[in-house]
Amino acid sequence: MEYLLLFIGTVIVNNFVLVQFLGICPFIGVSKQVSTSIGMGIATTFVMVMAALASWLIQHFILVPLGLEYLQTLSFILVIAALVQLVEMFLHKSIPGLYRAMGIFLPLITTNCAVLGLALNAVLRDYNLGESLVYGFGAGVGFTLALIMIAGIREELEFADIPKPLKGAAIALITAGLLSLAFSGFAGMI
Template identity: 60%
Template sequence: MKQLLLIFFAMVTTNNFVWHYFLGICPFIGVSNKIDNATGMGFAVTFVMTLATIFCWFIYHLLLVRYNLEFLQYVVFILVIASLVQFVEMYLRKTIPTLYRSLGIFLPLITTNCAILGITLFMVIRDYNFIQSVVFAFGGGVGFTFALLIMAGIRENLDLAPVPESFKGAGITLIIAGILALAFMGLTGLIK
């Protein structure tokens, strides 16, 4: 239990996907300009990330390892993620239209979010068991949402700040991300 909690907190703070592994930087810079968008994207990513990890864990351990097909893992994982995103999109549109409307536009973008493929690969590399993988994925998603929300809050205020011409846009966003990464590194001692 303690180990699971540690995995979760490490993924939310010190080993945050955005600031430690640099995964999901494109949506991090792309949709972190408004808090509404950031919330939508964050929830969509958390949802798909957890689902994708569950599916990929079963496929990897029950099919690929058993038949010695590990070399197919990249092709299989990306196909699982792409089709999962499609299914989730169709399912939500039919059953929970309100959730679909709020997540809708972000779902197609998720297929090429490297954090999702990244989490399935880390799951294989670290040899997590099923429960650990699910906690790892959920923590990763929460951490991503967290990072996105902080960034969106700062960027909404940044509109009023006098930023030098050449730093406008991506430049200042990266610098802020660096400062945030620095702040979160301060928590490293918390989790061993």
């Protein structure tokens, strides 16, 4: 039950993108088509779960016993970078179409603040291994959900008559603002 609450809380109530602002870079860049968004979401979710696992192991078996907590950021980033490299190699080999579609955004998962933010937050809140994994998975699902929603809206916006200066990033951000407003209705639910 606790895990379920944590999961729903992470996906909806504290959605990483719409409520916590994390992971906005790929959010604006990749969210033009629903199909690309799904791929990006799944890849990010995978990296997030792995990052939650890896950062928990590093924190509890290396950093704390050795008293090196201040190396958190450094070690987490390096682990995340390595994980992304793995995903990239895998996609390149098995799903080349998706690999091309994601283009420059794949390496950007490394610099996706949502991934590092998740690792840092999990440590900050003293989650145990199970909670960290649920938290990582929830963050990924929440990220994917937000990405798909915004992509769906942006696909429709293609046909709308938007004033020229508002095209692109501007309208995407305002749309995200409205979605975020809707999500803030969930605040305090859990």
